[in-house]
Amino acid sequence: MSEEATAPKIHVENLTMAYGSFVVMNDLNFEINRGEVFVIMGGSGCGKSTLLKHLIGLKDPAKGEIFYDGENFTQAEDEQKLKMLQKFGVLYQGGALWSSMTLAENVGLPLGEFTSLSQKEINDIATYKLSLVGLRGFEDFYPSEISGGMRKRAGLARAMALDPEVLFFDEPSAGLDPLSSRRLDDLILELRDSLGATVVVVTHELASIFAIADKCIFLDAAKREQGAIGNPYDLRDQTENMAVRNFLRRGEEEVPAVL
Amino acid sequence: MPETDQSPTLEINRDGGDGLCLVLKGVWKMKQDLPSVSEVETAVQGQSGLKRITFQCEGITGWDSGLMTFVLKCGDLGEEKQIEVSYDGLPEGGAGLMKLATAVPEKKDAARGANTRSLFYMVGSGSIHLATEAKEILTFMGEATIAFTRFLTGRARFRWRDLWVIVQQTGAEALPIVSLISFLVGLILAYVGAVQLAQFGATIYVADLVGLAMVREMGAIMTAIVMCGRTGAAFAAQLGTMKVSEEIDALQTLGISPMEFLVLPRMLALCCMLPLLVIFSDFIGILGGLVVSVTTLDITFTQYVNRTVDSIDLLNFSSGLIKSTVFGVLVAATGCLRGMQCGDSSAAVGLAATSAVVTGITCIIVADAIFAVVFNIIGI
Numbered sequence A: 001m002s003e004e005a006t007a008p009k010i011h012v013e014n015l016t017m018a019y020g021s022f023v024v025m026n027d028l029n030f031e032i033n034r035g036e037v038f039v040i041m042g043g044s045g046c047g048k049s050t051l052l053k054h055l056i057g058l059k060d061p062a063k064g065e066i067f068y069d070g071e072n073f074t075q076a077e078d079e080q081k082l083k084m085l086q087k088f089g090v091l092y093q094g095g096a097l098w099s100s101m102t103l104a105e106n107v108g109l110p111l112g113e114f115t116s117l118s119q120k121e122i123n124d125i126a127t128y129k130l131s132l133v134g135l136r137g138f139e140d141f142y143p144s145e146i147s148g149g150m151r152k153r154a155g156l157a158r159a160m161a162l163d164p165e166v167l168f169f170d171e172p173s174a175g176l177d178p179l180s181s182r183r184l185d186d187l188i189l190e191l192r193d194s195l196g197a198t199v200v201v202v203t204h205e206l207a208s209i210f211a212i213a214d215k216c217i218f219l220d221a222a223k224r225e226q227g228a229i230g231n232p233y234d235l236r237d238q239t240e241n242m243a244v245r246n247f248l249r250r251g252e253e254e255v256p257a258v259l
Numbered sequence B: 001m002p003e004t005d006q007s008p009t010l011e012i013n014r015d016g017g018d019g020l021c022l023v024l025k026g027v028w029k030m031k032q033d034l035p036s037v038s039e040v041e042t043a044v045q046g047q048s049g050l051k052r053i054t055f056q057c058e059g060i061t062g063w064d065s066g067l068m069t070f071v072l073k074c075g076d077l078g079e080e081k082q083i084e085v086s087y088d089g090l091p092e093g094g095a096g097l098m099k100l101a102t103a104v105p106e107k108k109d110a111a112r113g114a115n116t117r118s119l120f121y122m123v124g125s126g127s128i129h130l131a132t133e134a135k136e137i138l139t140f141m142g143e144a145t146i147a148f149t150r151f152l153t154g155r156a157r158f159r160w161r162d163l164w165v166i167v168q169q170t171g172a173e174a175l176p177i178v179s180l181i182s183f184l185v186g187l188i189l190a191y192v193g194a195v196q197l198a199q200f201g202a203t204i205y206v207a208d209l210v211g212l213a214m215v216r217e218m219g220a221i222m223t224a225i226v227m228c229g230r231t232g233a234a235f236a237a238q239l240g241t242m243k244v245s246e247e248i249d250a251l252q253t254l255g256i257s258p259m260e261f262l263v264l265p266r267m268l269a270l271c272c273m274l275p276l277l278v279i280f281s282d283f284i285g286i287l288g289g290l291v292v293s294v295t296t297l298d299i300t301f302t303q304y305v306n307r308t309v310d311s312i313d314l315l316n317f318s319s320g321l322i323k324s325t326v327f328g329v330l331v332a333a334t335g336c337l338r339g340m341q342c343g344d345s346s347a348a349v350g351l352a353a354t355s356a357v358v359t360g361i362t363c364i365i366v367a368d369a370i371f372a373v374v375f376n377i378i379g380i
Helices: A048-055 A078-085 A103-114 A119-132 A148-159 A178-195 A206-212 A232-238 A242-248 B037-046 B065-081 B094-103 B119-152 B160-170 B172-198 B203-244 B247-253 B258-296 B301-311 B314-341 B346-378
Strands: A010-019 A022-032 A037-041 A063-068 A088-091 A166-170 A198-202 A215-220 A225-230 B009-015 B019-028 B052-063 B084-086
Touching (some): A010 A048, A022 A225, A037 A206, A048 A166, A088 A148, A088 B247, A215 A232, A215 A242, A232 A242, B019 B065, B160 B172, B160 B258, B172 B258, B203 B346
Parallel strands (some): B019 B052, B052 B084
């Protein structure tokens, strides 16, 4: 493989996150490889979503840097940052669809802003993206007219609009019934395989973690530092870190049967 | 039920050498008048060499959280005096609940205590808050200016359709309320003026009074205040809700500036529509004066119209229009600013809407006062 393909897609170096003077996490260091499904896990309030916000540029690190394809994202100039942002697709917790627009317009907006496609081509692409998430025929619905699970899928269609290289998911299974959340997990894996995208997921659903993660990082809220990094099965069976072990085994010594 | 008749009783017995036994009887429920923990406290203070507190609950015929609250307070008391409290004697289930309640020790440093109430703390945090607020306003103004220059050079990203929808909401849909208020303001001015002017037999000058007052002041200021309550609050609530549901984050991560996409069309729409509404309001206000004059003051339609046309010149008229454009910018800017500053809970959206109206009206009045001084100096 060429050097380009083996270099990490995302590289986080000495990242310290803080709200004002309150430090959330100290010195995070990790790499995410191309085509990997990377899960950020940890108990409630440990800074999972905050880490995601740092990765997508909504918050600036208190210290440290984030690199995409070796390019410094934290220090990038506005123009450069804008270009890098267009390679991202983000699915927010509630879908975060723009409520004044129909689903097709939601998916079409990034296309209209960043490509020179005609309106008809944009509509065709929007229909295609919506059909990928099983929402064909809902083009003219408004976000308020569909269910929470559908909103999430529509949000995913919008996240994929520009054929992103990196897909971010904020708690994809939150608020979904077990079947829908399972289907979303399958969809994530399928998209990764067929688009070759790198996937970063924030979640604390054990079932999801074991189903999709190639590698995961555990944020330890008590110590305010990263707990362990690795494959979730390996971590569950081998790690010495009690916090990670307890988390992955739901606090039980034996591995729960359902997993 | 017979058991509700048994009132709760507390008996405190010295048990052997170093124990205190609390004998509880009757129904211990929240709605009852339960014995107070201070009885136990006095008993504990009255005795020396205590090591243990136990409960005896055979006589209890019914209980709920009322009993558990009492027991928890006894537990706190025991911890304070370093006396062991044994929960074994509690009714079935009660011991388990106490185990739950005491499983995680109280987080002492989590409670927000005295230092938030001290004067220095309040002055300090107030000043810091003021400085951040000032910085946020300046940033907002700067970003709005940049967005506006990008619009003028044709590089701003927003949807024209959004602009037209907002134009419709802030223009045509505001006509009924603006007409009602303006008509009534004109009418009130005419009545107030008529009473005074009648003393000099100069009631015809009601036309001058209403016309000038509407065109120079009342038209612009009343419309701006109505629009502030109607549209400014709506802007703040819309943007605030978008913030809460992460829609603004979604724009940002796509590289679309919320300033251009959301704030710019709102500012443009309002500073175009407010002057138009003000012109409309001027006419309706004059119409209000006309109705009063024709029906109650013996002034004919023609007389009134002629007086009005004579008294208002273009300078008066345009001074109201200049103000209204500025008011439009102020109303839109305060509404959008408060919306963008909104926190991430539903309570914050309500606060944002309230504060948009308060800030908006304050800004309008202050700006109007500045205009009054400036116009006076340059002689308009």
